[in-house]
Amino acid sequence: MRISVAVITYNWPEALERVLAALAAQSELPHEVIVTDDGSGAATRELLERIAPDYPVRLVHLWQPDDGARMSRARNRAIAAAQGDYVILLDGDMVAERHFIADHRAFARRGCFVQGSRVLTDARLTRHMLEQAAFVPGFFSRGIERRRHTLRMPLLANLYARPHVRRRGIKSCNMAFWRDDLLRVNGFNEAMTGWGREDTELAARAFHAGLLRRDLRFSALATHLYHRTRKHVVDNPNDRIVEDTRARQLIRCELGLDQHVPEFAAAPADLRFAAPEPRPPYSN
Known part of the structure; x- marks a missing residue:
């Protein structure tokens, strides 16, 4: 099983560097890391x-050009480009513990997608993590929330492994699917722009397609670097798309992954060996 990690980012290269360093130091390396960029400036490419x-x-x-928050499109392009059989979705502010990839591999099951967890940090601890690259918060560290998610206990993780269809707690910052399942449901719904809910809508269609959810706790640990959030958006139009998807029991979205597959019929360049290319016309 080849594992692709799709890391979404936007204009925070300091956090991205920490995330990529953690993936490079894994006890078991993935097949590839795809940084899918929703319009960052030149510093990310550099x-x-x-x-x-x-x-x-x-x-x-x-x-892709910065044309507002287009997380669905960015993630779909990464999925289309992925060379792996299994895709781990990871945000560009999520620092993985060194067994993160190995734990995801051990947890993967056909007919299921995986919902992982995260440790939350405050602004002060985040600054410390960015300044001290080797520092990893532990159970007794100050400045964290959801302290239990610092504990790696694979045997206990099995207690949470029973497949189910609960909707609560869906978040694409640490999530994994078989790539062919994502193709079947047509990936993320690109009609959803702006903040949030695209992961909830994807999970709804996955359930309609017969997939089950497995919660990955006490394993595949990751620490979320603090930043301001728009979580409490009032009257989010994406909520209405989620409601429609559920009401109509949709499996595939109309505007999704399939439109990007032809672009990546040939695998995109590996930056390790690629000659420098003309940079895109960055908008910021």
């Missing part, structure tokens, strides 16, 4: 060009 020569696995950068 970071990737700097670290690429020494990166231990295939490293890909997919960039």
Whole structure:
């Protein structure tokens, strides 16, 4: 089973560098890391060009113009470009514990997708993590929430492994699917732009397609770097799309992954070996 990690990012290269370093230091490396970029400025590309020569696995950068928050489109492009059988979705502010990939591999089951967890940090601890690259918060660290998610206990993780169809707690910051299942449901719904709910809508269609959810707790640990959030958006139009998907029991979205598959019929360049290319017309 080849594992692709799709890391979404936008204009925070300091966090992305920490995330990519953690993936490079895994006890079991993925097949590739795809950085899918929702319109970052030149600093992100410069970071990737700097670290690429020494990166231990295939490293890909997919960039799209900054035209508002288009997370669904960015993630779909990464899924379309993925060379792996299994895709781990990871946000560009999620620092993985060193057994993260191995734990995801051990947890993968056909007919299921995986919902992982995260440790939350405050602003002060996040600054410390960005300044001290080797620091990993533990159970007794100050400045964290959801402290239990610092504990790696694979045997206890099995107690949470029973497949189910609960909707609560869906979040694509640490989530994994078989790639062919994502193709079957047509990936993320690109009619959803702006903040949030695209992961909830994807999970709803996955349930309608017969997939089950497995919760990955006490394993595949990751620490979320603090930033301000727009979580409490009032009257989010994406909520109405979620409601329609559930009401009509939709399996596939109309505007989704399939439109990007032809673009990546040939695998995108591995930055470790690619000659420098003309940079896109960054908007910021």
